[in-house]
Amino acid sequence: MTDDHRSGISLRVNGVTHRLTVDNRTTLLDALREDLGRTGPKKGCDHGQCGACTVLLDGRRVVSCLTLAVAAEGAEVTTIEGVEHPLQAAFVAHDGFQCGFCTSGQICSAVGMLAEHAAGWPSAVTADVSPDTPPPTLDAAEVRERLSGNLCRCGAYPAIVRAVIEVAG
Amino acid sequence: MKEFAYRRATDLRDALIAGSTGARYLGGGTNLVDLMKSGVEAPDRLVDVRWLPLAGIRETPDGGLLIGATTTNSDLAAHPGVRRRYPALSQAVLAGASGQLRNMATVGGNLLQRTRCGYFADPSYACNKRLPGSGCPAIAGQHHNHAVLGWSPHCAATHPSDMAVALVAFDAIVRYETLDGGGEIPLEEFYPPVGDTPQRETALPPGALITAVVLPGSAVSPRSRYRKVRERASYAFATVSVAVGLDGDGGSARIALGGVASRPWRARTAESSLLAGPPTADGFRAAADAELSAARPLPGNGYKVTLARNLIVAVLEEVHA
Structure with missing residues (x-):
């Protein structure tokens, strides 16, 4: 070299x-x-x-x-x-993991995603991307789409989605 | 990965000098770095162009938009002007990749990304794109996600971009610079026909750097829609996608298809067919059939022809509703 x-x-x-x-x-x-x-x-x-x-x-x-x-x-x-964020406690409360290998990525991704949503960014499941309509509520469909770049081979998705929705709410 | 030299371009000329002497331009790196890991790409030098003042979106005098080449996919999809006037473009970008990758990937890099054909991505196979003349294993092999339009016996790979499908429907123009001066290429002519040179993927001159993509403002209506079908609900490349936009007077439609060819496929035949009659379901079906009469599916991907037909009809009905 x-x-x-x-x-x-x-x-x-x-x-x-x-x-x-x-x-x-x-x-x-x-x-x-x-x-x-x-x-x-x-x-x-x-x-x-x-x-x-x-x-x-x-x-x-x-x-x-x-x-x-x-x-x-x-x-x-x-x-x-x-990262110091309410998502961490929410993942524990909702049991948003099994083996834990994806968890740090899930949480960092969710932190970034919440900031994107707060900035008014639409997603692929947002019905109307117009900036003149209110941003979509972070329901299960929105959270699943926005976090689709994070895989969980244990399949803890339902609990991950509940944890993120609780914090987003 | 092969060793390489890296530096950040200090200005446009600095980048072009590097590019003209064989350095590869690095944008977000989401495709290039990945291909360097697998050995499909092996540049000796990278010149990082994200530090050039090429990011940002601004209005043009004709009411269109100029999108700087290093604008990230995220910033493009979130831009109020794009969402208000070119919603299919925002939808297309949001339909691609993941949130993380969209934050990294640039508009210029998106246009230059390579096919996701599995044989191209694996250097242990022959591939006419990677090694011209070595053959195309896809045509007799796994090709369920390959092209049905415009392919040749030398290559049946598809272009993977969602963004480019919407851009070509909106008559986007690619602007570039070289040491000898700049130029513009309509996106519809940016990707040459496959023919017997599948390794020749763009019409850019050697060493050119994409600096912007220009969306003409004339005659565009905000009634546009991008719809993508894929093998899972999110984070997958298109099997077939379609972008449809109505012109300003609502009278004529622009249609482009993704996942069906080596380039984003502007469906000019369908557009002409639609001009012949009123916007009815029968007219939409006739237009889709006219376009797809040119399709030549491989044994394993005939489903794409039916899928493309139904998508064209469904999205035309949506934008006319």
């Missing part, structure tokens, strides 16, 4: 700035887990299809497995370790 293939970057994670040198191939997920010890984001599929690696980048939910660490420099990264 030549110097061209590595980069010195600073990553701001949960309010703390870290300096590190990464192989440019390193994903944000691997940098968080392997270099910075933030193992909350999970590696499920590593192809952006399961959502287990979801983190917030400047407040927006993204999959960290398809984000290059070098491309995340300068952004504010929030992992589940940096």
Whole structure:
């Protein structure tokens, strides 16, 4: 590997700035887990299809497995370790998990999703996307659609949806 | 993944110099980085263009919209002007991918994303897109989600974008820059016919960077609709999708199909057929049949022809209701 293939970057994670040198191939997920010890984001599929690696980048939910660490420099990264949100207690109260592997991604995704809804964003199941109609209530259909990027192989979806609706309500 | 050099473009010219000497442009990376992991893509250099001032949507003098190339899919779908005047575009974007991916993916990158054909995605198979002349295993193999229109014996892959289907219905124009100057290509002519060059996927000159997509404002009615059929309720590529928009006077319709061809398929034959008579169910069926008379389904995907026909009729009824 030549110097061209590595980069010195600073990553701001949960309010703390870290300096590190990464192989440019390193994903944000691997940098968080392997270099910075933030193992909350999970590696499920590593192809952006399961959502287990979801983190917030400047407040927006993204999959960290398809984000290059070098491309995340300068952004504010929030992992589940940096989240303090009523969703966490709601997931416990509603038993919104079984094995727990997808949970950190589910919660980070739900945090981002609630912010998107609060900003008035429609979804694919919103009947009328016009900005002149009131935003849709977050019912089960809306929550399922908006969180469809997070898979749960234990099938805890009904409880996840109840937990999110309770917090959204 | 092969090693690569990375840097952020400091300005447009800097990006174009890199692009003209073989660097690949990196937008959201949702498709490119994934394909680099599997070895389908193996660039030596990436130049990150998301830091160029190309994001944002603004009104054009003719009442249309100019959508900057690095605008994210999320911001496009949420934009009030898009939702009010081009609702099918918002619906199409929202029908694609997941919330996380839409927050990452850019409009320019969406147009340049590669097919999701399983043989293309797996370097252990032959593929005329990946390795021209090596053959197309899909035509004699698993092709239930492949093309029924416009394919050739060299490739039957479909274009995966939802967004592009709505854009082509609205006569969108792709604007690009090169070191030798800029240009515009109507989206309808952006993806060349498959022919015997399936590896040639766009009409962009070498090293070109998409800078914007322009939606003409003339004669567009807010009565438009995107409807997508897929194998699960969410987060899957289209088996067939359709975008329908009525022109400003409500008299003529624009129709485009997704999931059926190597490009978003503007259904000009159906549109012409509709002009011949009043907007009735019989007329809608005749228009859909006229368009799909050109379909050549493979042994495993004939269902798409029926599906496309029924979708065209259903969505025409919806926008005329």
